[in-house]
Amino acid sequence: MAKSDTIPNAVIGRLSLYLRQLEALLAASRGTVSSKELGAMLGQSDAQVRKDLAYFGQFGQAGVGYGVEDLVQSIRRILGTDRTWNVLLVGAGNLGRALVSYRGFLRKGFSLNAVVDADPNKVGELIDSARGIRVQAMEEMGAAVREHHITLAILAVPVSATQEVADQVVAAGIKGVLNFAPTALQLPDSVPLTAVDLSVSLEQLSFQLSSDA
Amino acid sequence: MAKSDTIPNAVIGRLSLYLRQLEALLAASRGTVSSKELGAMLGQSDAQVRKDLAYFGQFGQAGVGYGVEDLVQSIRRILGTDRTWNVLLVGAGNLGRALVSYRGFLRKGFSLNAVVDADPNKVGELIDSARGIRVQAMEEMGAAVREHHITLAILAVPVSATQEVADQVVAAGIKGVLNFAPTALQLPDSVPLTAVDLSVSLEQLSFQLSSDA
DNA sequence: CAATGTGAATTTGTTCACAGCC
DNA sequence: GGCTGTGAACAAATTCACATTG
Numbered sequence: 524m525a526k527s528d529t530i531p532n533a534v535i536g537r538l539s540l541y542l543r544q545l546e547a548l549l550a551a552s553r554g555t556v557s558s559k560e561l562g563a564m565l566g567q568s569d570a571q572v573r574k575d576l577a578y579f580g581q582f583g584q585a586g587v588g589y590g591v592e593d594l595v596q597s598i599r600r601i602l603g604t605d606r607t608w609n610v611l612l613v614g615a616g617n618l619g620r621a622l623v624s625y626r627g628f629l630r631k632g633f634s635l636n637a638v639v640d641a642d643p644n645k646v647g648e649l650i651d652s653a654r655g656i657r658v659q660a661m662e663e664m665g666a667a668v669r670e671h672h673i674t675l676a677i678l679a680v681p682v683s684a685t686q687e688v689a690d691q692v693v694a695a696g697i698k699g700v701l702n703f704a705p706t707a708l709q710l711p712d713s714v715p716l717t718a719v720d721l722s723v724s725l726e727q728l729s730f731q732l733s734s735d736a
Numbered sequence: 737m738a739k740s741d742t743i744p745n746a747v748i749g750r751l752s753l754y755l756r757q758l759e760a761l762l763a764a765s766r767g768t769v770s771s772k773e774l775g776a777m778l779g780q781s782d783a784q785v786r787k788d789l790a791y792f793g794q795f796g797q798a799g800v801g802y803g804v805e806d807l808v809q810s811i812r813r814i815l816g817t818d819r820t821w822n823v824l825l826v827g828a829g830n831l832g833r834a835l836v837s838y839r840g841f842l843r844k845g846f847s848l849n850a851v852v853d854a855d856p857n858k859v860g861e862l863i864d865s866a867r868g869i870r871v872q873a874m875e876e877m878g879a880a881v882r883e884h885h886i887t888l889a890i891l892a893v894p895v896s897a898t899q900e901v902a903d904q905v906v907a908a909g910i911k912g913v914l915n916f917a918p919t920a921l922q923l924p925d926s927v928p929l930t931a932v933d934l935s936v937s938l939e940q941l942s943f944q945l946s947s948d949a
Numbered sequence: 950c951a952a953t954g955t956g957a958a959t960t961t962g963t964t965c966a967c968a969g970c971c
Numbered sequence: 972g973g974c975t976g977t978g979a980a981c982a983a984a985t986t987c988a989c990a991t992t993g
Contacts, residue, residue, distance in 0.1 A: 531984065535943050539936040544920060557952060565920050569952085570986055577954060585953040585992040602939045603946030621834030622934075630918075630935050632942060675941055699941035701934075705756060705843075707778050715944040717937040721835075721914075722843050723752040724930040726815045728888060728912035729845060730748050731928040733816030744962065770974060782974090783964055790976060798975040799971040 534575045535602070540565050541572065542598045548591045557588035604632025609671050611697065613688050614679035615640040615650055615658045618703060622679060623651050636671040639664050641684065665695040674698040682706045747788045748815070753778050754785065755811045761804050770801035817845025822884050824910065826901050827892035828853040828863055828871045831916060835892060836864050849884040852877050854897065878908040887911040895919045 544564050548556055558572040576582050576589075579601050583589045599605040610633055612619055619638065622628055629635060638650050639659045648658045659667055667673065676692040678685060678700060685704040692700060693714055702708055702718045710716050757777050761769055771789075772782040789795050789802075792814050796802040812818040825832055828851055835841055842848060851863050852872045861871045872880060880886065889905040891898060891913060898917040905913060906927055915921055915931045923929050 529983090530947075532940070533984080535940050536936050538943075539933075539939040540920065542939075543918060543935065547919075559952080568986070570988095571984095573952095573954065574985075581954070583953050586951050587993070588952065601943070603942040604939060608938075608942055608945075617834040617837045621830040624830040625934075628934065630938070633938055674945065675938070699945050701937050701941060706760075707753065707757060715941050717940050719932055719934060719937055720752075721838075721841065721932060722756065723749050724914050724932055725821075725843070725846055725888070726752040726755075726817060727745070727748055727930050728914060728928050729816040729821055730751075730814070732821075732887065732912050734743075742961090746962080772974080781964070783966095786974095786976065787963075794976070796975050797971070798969070799973050801974065 530578050534578060537565075537567065537571070537575050538598055538602060541575070542595065542602065545591055545595045545598070549595055553591050555588040555590055556594075558583070561589070599632065602632070604630075606632070608633050608675050609636045609673040610634060611636065611664070611668060611671075611673045611676045611692070612638045612679065613640070613664075613676055613692065615642075615645045615648065616679065616681075619679040620650065622677065623656075633675070636673055637667040639667065641680075661691065664691060668692075668695045668697065675701065677701045677703065679703045743791050747791060750778075750780065750784070750788050751811055751815060754788070755808065755815065758804055758808045758811070762808055766804050768797075768801040768803055769807075771796070774802070812845065815845070817843075820845060820847050821888050822847050822849045822886040824849065824877070824881060824884075824886045824889045824905070825851045825892065826853070826877075826889055826905065828855075828858045828861065829892065829894075832892040833863065835890065836869075846888070849886055850880040852880065854893075874904065877904060881905075881908045881910065888914065890914045890916065892916045 541561060544561060545556070557569070559569040562569045562572045582594055582597050596605070612622065612635060615638055623635065623638070635651065635654065635656065637659060638656055639661050640646065641661050643660070645658045646660045650656055650658050674697065676697040678688055680688050682704050685702065685706050686708060689700060689708050689710060693710060697714070699715045700710060702716060705720060705722050708716060754774060757774060758769070770782070771785040775782045775785045795807055795810050809818070823846055825835065825848060832851065836848065836851070848864065848867065848869065850872060851869055852874050853859065854874050856873070858871045859873045863869055863871050887910065889910040891901055893901050895917050898915065898919050899921060902913060902921050902923060906923060910927070912928045913923060915929060918933060918935050921929060
């Protein structure tokens with residue numbers, strides 16, 4: 524959609540933050556918001572907010588600001604979360620279980636549909652009673668992906684298994700991967716990959732505290 | 737240390753990745769590595785690797801590459817993980833517990849020293865038997881920070897409590913904060929803040945899948 | 950008159966390309 | 972020959988500033 528050309532990755536990250544903040548404003552029955560206000564809530568400049576949105580069109584009204592509800596919808600459309608992405612979780616260990624029970628994991632636009640794990644002792648376990656999801660064996664991955672029209676995989680497996688599992692999910696037809704394991708993955712260029720990386724975040728703090736003063 | 741001026745944030749993030757990869761190479765008894773090899777493992781160009789390191793000095797040998805062990809030590813010194821940062825975890829819910837039991841959570845340079853939670857039912861629970869850590873009440877936070885010389889806090893609490901908890905940890909003398917809750921935080925500029933954000937990562941995937949093809 | 954949208958200016962970050970070294 | 976370190980060239984991202992709009 525739109526000129527998908529040359530959109531900085533950082534813009535997309537900020538769009539996610541804007542969206543979340545806007546949803547909070549919406550819940551607080553706020554009708555409009557200015558780029559200045561929205562930016563201040565997130566530590567961004569007003570110009571940055573306007574520039575980011577300008578990549579995708581015109582959403583505001585001069586002298587007034589942005590309609591909160593409209594902008595929520597617009598950003599969802601931009602991010603592609605106005606539809607639902609079905610998600611496979613690989614790994615039902617501590618982290619996987621925490622993710623399943625994490626309030627807000629099921630953010631608008633994403634739906635957890637299946638969980639697989641390599642450990643036979645875990646297979647069959649009712650991991651999400653609310654949705655009636657049981658842990659399935661790795662061998663059932665392909666079938667689960669097809670049956671539930673799953674497009675995204677979240678990897679919450681040990682480092683030693685991560686690359687192999689990544690290869691498997693790609694073979695099963697997964698279109699995008701979110702990796703929680705602290706390791707680099709090699710994937711085909713056609714499969715987008717993002718990572719949630721605790722070490723990087725902690726080391727960023729360490730660096731900042733070491734360098735200042 | 738060094739010219740802490742004007743170092744891009746992205747450089748620090750990549751340094752973390754280099755470090756992890758170098759540690760893997762070290763474990764595999766690899767003696768030296770070139771910028772080209774290291775970059776390829778992480779999807780970076782050789783020039784990028786060299787530039788990043790050049791911010792901090794000269795670490796390689798022309799015609800040979802970088803000594804793996806030396807570079808590991810150098811990057812640790814740069815990131816400030818050649819010493820140990822004591823960490824407080826706030827929130828002993830599903831996510832907090834998962835973090836505690838997460839292998840690799842106790843990465844070199846960081847040590848979990850205390851856990852607090854607002855829920856009286858959780859207080860006293862032995863959350864980390866290996867280290868003998870019990871969940872303490874929120875009121876004990878200040879004392880724990882002082883007693884264990886804690887400088888970093890990891891927040892794994894519900895969104896509704898996050899800002900208040902952030903204020904409390906700052907008041908308790910915490911110097912840096914890692915936030916897991918999907919919400920923006922207002923902190924004094926003097927307290928660095930990083931966030932681990934599942935929504936942003938998932939929405940990034942959603943966007944990429946929506947926009948290409 | 951408050952606030953958007955946007956070119957232009959500026960700053961920041963990345964890539965190139967090559968001299969120098971092992 | 973292979974590879975680093977780096978200035979110079981280039982590209983990208985951010986900030987500025989202002990004409991325009993309701």
